[in-house]
Amino acid sequence: MMNPVIQKLQYGAELSHADRRRIEQLTSDVRSYGPREDLIREGERPDHMHAVLEGYACRYKVLADGGRQIMAWLVPGDLCDLHVSLLGQMDHSIAALSASRIAILPRREMEELAGSGGSLNRALWWSTLVDEGVLREWLVGMGRRPADKQIAHLFCELLVRLRSVGLADDDSFDLPVTQEELADTVGMSPVHINRVLQHLRQDGLITLQGRVLTILDFERLKAFAEFDPNYLHLEKRGEGSEPAAA
Amino acid sequence: MMNPVIQKLQYGAELSHADRRRIEQLTSDVRSYGPREDLIREGERPDHMHAVLEGYACRYKVLADGGRQIMAWLVPGDLCDLHVSLLGQMDHSIAALSASRIAILPRREMEELAGSGGSLNRALWWSTLVDEGVLREWLVGMGRRPADKQIAHLFCELLVRLRSVGLADDDSFDLPVTQEELADTVGMSPVHINRVLQHLRQDGLITLQGRVLTILDFERLKAFAEFDPNYLHLEKRGEGSEPAAA
DNA sequence: CGTTTGATTGACACGAGTCAACACCAGTGG
């Protein structure tokens, strides 16, 4: 099975054999985390970075009233905290969502890559800009989409992202999280998540049993959620065709 | 008056005299935009980038039902679309919020800077990561903060950001936008924005007249909004001296 | 001046939160 970091970054830049070897080597120090275990906390300033190899992690913040907001899901292939090298300290925390295997990357070498001008440099930039795109799309969901469409949109996104690293061959994937964690992701209450999920199930759009989500009709779910994967920027590069009107 | 792009980027990296000259030169091609005029639209792939010199701009998306979500405010000093060079096409649009002066930057040279390894490279990285931090904070606001605190938080953020480029010496700044645009920013309805603003005024926290917002008691507003500016990463960096003064 | 755009206000509807009870496991330990 190919290293998911390589799989992902190849969408951002053409990687040479040497580039791939470099990534293999950088992600060779692996640690296992249990669900809810923090990888790094707000305010910290460690000398290493993380990348997800297996399982899911998330960025989150906790408010004074105890409310928690998850601001990103990190799936295999995702880099967690390029921030640390350039920004003084973490402005949020990162925790494992499920049992997961996380690579520990040396900070110095990553910093070096960030200014190297090579393919890996481009790939890191691409990865960061895609993260930004995802954040923007989530913002749209929370601001302007009704709950059911927002959740449907999240499921579409997860399917596409997991497919891109070979973790969802058919239209289903592992969803080893509680409804409360889904609630913290989309900014709703656990109770309402439950109701929306039932709604989606009754409409024959999804199945969710045994922590496996199955999308029964991806086309219909996409239409329902108004999902357009362009913001994930996974399409092949170099297509010079002019943009068609949205 | 110093170029706001220089002012801003100095928070991200120490800039040499040559670096500053370079920025001056890169931002010398200036165009004026009127309110609501698009700088760039979703799907486009132009050969230049933008930076705000005066006035405000915003990132936004429009949904099928006509709803609009503003995903970022771009104030003087902010770079608008580093995306274009690495991602194939824009996944969102950018428009002027108020009458503004925008610099047009040549794409080639900016791409070159992005992999140069120098101070400007670091500054661009920093700027991008800060944008991400702001997006995350907005997500927290939309997901977990009640309307009044969310808006208060936005005002705190704008004050700090504008101060950092010398556009808010006291506790007030220009807010040349309609309540509808505020609504599209925080994901609420214009009517509710109106009520929340009145609430904040009655509590003696702000004043908003003639498109100028005055924060009457910043400490109290910060406490109310639970505003912590750490996510803007404007504090002095540890290793070197602070950014040179004008 | 009328026209237009934006701010304000009130009445009402609805989505989503809260609270609380209950069901359904998967462990665990006796």
Added chain:
DNA sequence: CCACTGGTGTTGACTCGTGTCAATCAAACG
């Protein structure tokens, strides 16, 4: 083996924050 437990999912009743619709006001503008 089987109660007991704690975590999670499910439901219902009720509350409350926001949205919607529509009328009115105020200010800017040609």
